Amino acid sequence: MSLIYFDNAATTKVDEQVVQTMLPFLTEHYGNPSSIHGLGRRTRAAVEKARKVIAGHLNASTAEIFFTSGGTESNNMVLKNCVRDLGVTCLISSKIEHHCVLHTVENLEEAGLKVAYVDVNEQGFFDLEHLKQLLKAHQSENVLVSLIHANNEIGTINDLAAIGEICKEYDALFHADTVQTIAHFPLDLTQINVHFVSASAHKFHGPKGVGFVYISGDTHLKPLIHGGAQERNMRAGTENIAGIVGMAKALEIAYEELEETKAYILELKRYFKSLLQQEIPEVQVNGAQCENCLYTVLNVSFPASIASDMLMFNLDIAGICASAGSACSSGADQGSHVLNAIGVPADRPSIRFSFSKYNTKEEIDIAVAKLKEIIGVPA
Amino acid sequence: MSLIYFDNAATTKVDEQVVQTMLPFLTEHYGNPSSIHGLGRRTRAAVEKARKVIAGHLNASTAEIFFTSGGTESNNMVLKNCVRDLGVTCLISSKIEHHCVLHTVENLEEAGLKVAYVDVNEQGFFDLEHLKQLLKAHQSENVLVSLIHANNEIGTINDLAAIGEICKEYDALFHADTVQTIAHFPLDLTQINVHFVSASAHKFHGPKGVGFVYISGDTHLKPLIHGGAQERNMRAGTENIAGIVGMAKALEIAYEELEETKAYILELKRYFKSLLQQEIPEVQVNGAQCENCLYTVLNVSFPASIASDMLMFNLDIAGICASAGSACSSGADQGSHVLNAIGVPADRPSIRFSFSKYNTKEEIDIAVAKLKEIIGVPA
Numbered sequence: 001m002s003l004i005y006f007d008n009a010a011t012t013k014v015d016e017q018v019v020q021t022m023l024p025f026l027t028e029h030y031g032n033p034s035s036i037h038g039l040g041r042r043t044r045a046a047v048e049k050a051r052k053v054i055a056g057h058l059n060a061s062t063a064e065i066f067f068t069s070g071g072t073e074s075n076n077m078v079l080k081n082c083v084r085d086l087g088v089t090c091l092i093s094s095k096i097e098h099h100c101v102l103h104t105v106e107n108l109e110e111a112g113l114k115v116a117y118v119d120v121n122e123q124g125f126f127d128l129e130h131l132k133q134l135l136k137a138h139q140s141e142n143v144l145v146s147l148i149h150a151n152n153e154i155g156t157i158n159d160l161a162a163i164g165e166i167c168k169e170y171d172a173l174f175h176a177d178t179v180q181t182i183a184h185f186p187l188d189l190t191q192i193n194v195h196f197v198s199a200s201a202h203k204f205h206g207p208k209g210v211g212f213v214y215i216s217g218d219t220h221l222k223p224l225i226h227g228g229a230q231e232r233n234m235r236a237g238t239e240n241i242a243g244i245v246g247m248a249k250a251l252e253i254a255y256e257e258l259e260e261t262k263a264y265i266l267e268l269k270r271y272f273k274s275l276l277q278q279e280i281p282e283v284q285v286n287g288a289q290c291e292n293c294l295y296t297v298l299n300v301s302f303p304a305s306i307a308s309d310m311l312m313f314n315l316d317i318a319g320i321c322a323s324a325g326s327a328c329s330s331g332a333d334q335g336s337h338v339l340n341a342i343g344v345p346a347d348r349p350s351i352r353f354s355f356s357k358y359n360t361k362e363e364i365d366i367a368v369a370k371l372k373e374i375i376g377v378p379a
Numbered sequence: 380m381s382l383i384y385f386d387n388a389a390t391t392k393v394d395e396q397v398v399q400t401m402l403p404f405l406t407e408h409y410g411n412p413s414s415i416h417g418l419g420r421r422t423r424a425a426v427e428k429a430r431k432v433i434a435g436h437l438n439a440s441t442a443e444i445f446f447t448s449g450g451t452e453s454n455n456m457v458l459k460n461c462v463r464d465l466g467v468t469c470l471i472s473s474k475i476e477h478h479c480v481l482h483t484v485e486n487l488e489e490a491g492l493k494v495a496y497v498d499v500n501e502q503g504f505f506d507l508e509h510l511k512q513l514l515k516a517h518q519s520e521n522v523l524v525s526l527i528h529a530n531n532e533i534g535t536i537n538d539l540a541a542i543g544e545i546c547k548e549y550d551a552l553f554h555a556d557t558v559q560t561i562a563h564f565p566l567d568l569t570q571i572n573v574h575f576v577s578a579s580a581h582k583f584h585g586p587k588g589v590g591f592v593y594i595s596g597d598t599h600l601k602p603l604i605h606g607g608a609q610e611r612n613m614r615a616g617t618e619n620i621a622g623i624v625g626m627a628k629a630l631e632i633a634y635e636e637l638e639e640t641k642a643y644i645l646e647l648k649r650y651f652k653s654l655l656q657q658e659i660p661e662v663q664v665n666g667a668q669c670e671n672c673l674y675t676v677l678n679v680s681f682p683a684s685i686a687s688d689m690l691m692f693n694l695d696i697a698g699i700c701a702s703a704g705s706a707c708s709s710g711a712d713q714g715s716h717v718l719n720a721i722g723v724p725a726d727r728p729s730i731r732f733s734f735s736k737y738n739t740k741e742e743i744d745i746a747v748a749k750l751k752e753i754i755g756v757p758a
Contacts, residue, residue: 003418010419011411011617019405026398026586032390036691037700039382040389069448069588072606072616100606100615107605202617207405209448209588209619224603226486227451227479236479237451238390238581240588240622312415321416 004363007321009152009180009297009354014246015205021249022207025242033239034228043241050248054212057255058197059188066213066231067244071179071200072100074213075146077224077235078175078196079104082144083113085222088173090114090141092134095341096124097148101177102337105146114141122342123288124156128166135170143172149197150180153338153352154287155297157181164193173219179203179211180294183254184262195219199251201243205356206250210243261357266295268355272364273298279368280377286344296355299339301348306375308349314374315351320367323352383742386700388531388559388676388733393625394584400628401586404621412618413607422620429627433591436634437576438567445592445610446623450558450579451479453592454525456603456614457554457575458483461523462492464601467552469493469520471513474720475503476527480556481716484525493520501721502667503535507545514549522551528576529559532717532731533666534676536560543572552598558582558590559673562633563641574598578630580622584735585629589622640736645674647734651743652677658747659756665723675734678718680727685754687728693753694730699746702731 005013025046031039033047048062055062068074079101082088093105095117109115116134119127126147135143145167150157160176167174175196178187182197183204189197196219200211215221215234227236254261276283286299302311312324324336335346344350353367384392404425410418412426427441434441447453458480461467472484474496488494495513498506505526514522524546529536539555546553554575557566561576562583568576575598579590594600594613606615633640655662665678681690691703703715714725723729732746 005418007411007414007416007418010414011409013409014405016406019402022405023398026393026401027395030390030392031700032386032581035386035389035700035702037386037695037702038698039384039386039700069452069619070616073448073604076604076606076615098606099608100604103605103615200617202411207619207621208617209622225452225455225479226482227455227477229478236455236482237449238579238587240448240586240619242586243588243619243622316416319417321410321414321418323414323416 002319004320004367006353006355006359006367007323008356009352010323011202011208012205012356013358014207015250015253017253018206018246018250022242022246025245033241034230046241046245047239050244053248053252057251058214059190060214061217064214064217066215066234067239068211068213068235069209070211071198074198074211075100075177076104077213078198079108079146081221081224082173083108085220086173088142088144090138090143091146092116092118092131092143093146094118094120094126094148096120096151096338098152098177098179101146101148118147120341124151124154124342125288126158128162131163131166135166135172139170143170144175145172146175148177150294151287151338152180153336154299154342155294156288157293160194161192168193183251184296186258189214201247201250204250204254206247207243210240210247262295264357265355268359268361268364269295269298271361272353275364275368276300279372280375286339286350298353299350300353301344301350302375304347306349311349311351311374315370318370320370324350381698383699383746385732385734385738385746386702387735388731389702390581390587391584391735392737393586394629394632396632397585397625397629401621401625404624412620413609425620425624426618429623432627432631436630437593438569439593440596443593443596445594445613446618447590447592447614448588449590450577453577453590454479454556455483456592457577458487458525460600460603461552462487464599465552467521467523469495469517469522470525471495471497471510471522472525473497473499473505473527475499475530475717477531477556477558480525480527497526499720503530503533503721504667505537507541510542510545514545514551518549522549523554524551525554527556529673530666530717531559532715533678533721534673535667536672539573540571547572562630563675565637568593580626580629583629583633585626586622589619589626641674643736644734647738647740647743648674648677650740651732654743654747655679658751659754665718665729677732678729679732680723680729681754683726685728690728690730690753694749697749699749703729
């Protein structure tokens with residue numbers, strides 16, 4: 001049985017071209033970029049070329065891109081080190097952040113940091129008036145605002161530029177968790193007042209275990225991980241060369257094919273949504289319904305009569321890979337904190353279907369037919 | 380010109396079998412181990428199998444092995460979190476640690492931690508009487524001892540078991556940076572009183588960007604990197620599956636071939652050493668001369684009349700990859716802190732030649748002939 005993979009917000013298949021780009025760095029080009037001999041210089045050059053590609057696509061300077069082990073490390077680095085190094089005394093975030101932000105915020109709060117959460121409406125949009133009120137109320141503090149660009153569970157995209165302008169007005173630092181949007185949407189970092197963004201290669205057909213953080217040139221963080229002089233003294237540890245090179249290739253492909261891929265996946269999402277609404281009673285789409293949401297994510301609630309576990313279990317048996325909430329919290333066996341925060345009734349089973357360029361309409365037909373069967377919709 | 384690679388303490392060529400083991404996890408097995416569907420369960424199983432292999436070879440419990448992005452992160456995690464989570468108030472380390480320990484210690488010292496350094500003799504052995512004195516002097520504190528097992532620049536191996544017993548006597552925690560020894564020497568963690576050890580896959584023919592930390596079951600650290608529930612809530616972030624699987628394979632091969640590889644490389648080292656001493660006047664071997672040192676590392680000082688930069692430059696031109704000190708500090712352009720600490724005169728250029736199973740006697744012949752030429756030894 002061939003699998004149908006609708007869990008691309010959890011992780012994506014590595015693009016074959018990316019694997020090919022990585023391979024020489026797992027075989028003949030194995031030098032340590034910190035070594036000054038020929039073999040080291042070759043991998044050093046590859047790392048710097050990757051940095052240039054990534055910086056170029058985001059309109060950032062190469063000096064603003066730092067390689068990490070992934071989005072989680074990037075987000076940890078920004079939040080923790082803003083407090084440690086930049087004297088941040090108050091953090092404004094939200095209840096719909098990814099756990100790598102939410103749990104880091106909670107950890108900082110336990111250590112004494114002042115924390116406030118921006119209200120979120122039932123579609124997953126931040127209440128920007130409330131953000132202003134919070135910033136006004138904490139004007140005597142050094143504030144960092146950390147808000148997710150596109151929510152990983154429901155796909156709602158918040159307006160980075162608008163949030164950035166508000167942060168500027170109140171002289172606050174701004175970090176955006178862009179793990180779900182980098183390489184999925186154009187991002188010109190010179191046009192947005194944002195100090196930090198983060199990315200994870202495996203969300204855009206790159207390898208797992210590598211990511212980066214953008215730190216705007218006027219912001220001076222220190223390392224989260226100390227040691228050697230790698231990443232211009234900002235992130236110690238021998239570089240994951242194959243991963244870095246693969247990530248740059250994946251990002252390059254993504255931006256080159258962006259319009260085409262976006263149109264293709266958006267059509268899949270629309271088709272899936274309309275087919276679901278047509279074929280299954282009481283289906284409800286969670287999150288924002290706008291065109292400008294993550295085209296990759298469709299979060300749906302099914303009738304309350306359906307057991308959530310059985311739904312996931314039966315989809316799995318049928319070879320359909322989807323997710324109840326984010327993958328990172330599936331081990332935790334708790335309800336989705338995001339769906340709770342936007343007020344989706346907990347008694348309705350919700351599933352996140354998330355798409356990539358490798359999905360097809362045929363797969364959607366099969367999935368919807370299977371869903372009907374599982375739920376027991378009469379033919 | 381084919382390169383001669385004598386920089387295996389900086390990083391090693393990935394074993395072809397390791398690459399083959401990794402490949403399926405860069406192609407068809409791309410699920411997120413946190414996803415509960417079939418594709419996720421497959422990678423989850425691979426991660427847990429890798430953990431079992433690694434734990435098995437070190438005689439540890441699988442619950443004591445945590446995957447990280449490498450040795451640097453592992454060492455950072457132990458040092459920082461012992462202070463944060465276990466109430467460590469005093470750190471005893473040495474001046475010959477790898478920078479990822481040394482700079483982390485310095486960072487903790489800046490933040491107010493009490494730090495003391497064990498004396499090191501001219502061969503790189505720790506003065507264990509001095510260690511006892513330091514432990515006695517700090518008996519009122521919660522002490523963590525962090526000492527490197529085998530020094531990465533000079534290859535001197537210190538006696539983990541003996542240090543462990545001393546730590547036990549004074550009720551101190553013990554962390555050993557074992558990055559250069561894991562997969563190079565047998566290590567039975569039930570036989571040594573050590574609470575934390577660290578490893579980096581790329582030091583034993585595994586991929587870059589992945590490592591692990593052993594945390595003994597009776598020690599309760601919390602994460603350095605917060606977020607999802609990965610690694611039983613101890614290290615958030617989607618797992619680098621290909622890297623983890625490759626690391627386990629590399630460790631397995633290393634331990635299976637250990638005696639053979641050790642004998643082979645030791646013979647290369649002996650041959651190189653005797654040839655150098657025979658052919659080049661005033662050559663001096665740095666570090667311990669014992670059989671029980673790192674068989675992979677040979678650190679040599681050349682006559683003071685030779686310019687260090689020119690020596691490295693000319694070796695590189697000749698296609699011979701070696702290192703002046705550790706790779707991690709080569710970018711820093713300072714003298715070696717290890718050679719300084721053991722009193723090697725700074726005016727003599729020193730080179731670390733480090734070997735692997737892929738080196739040959741023929742390469743050594745070529746290298747020594749080339750060294751004679753560069754140094755200007757009459758034929």
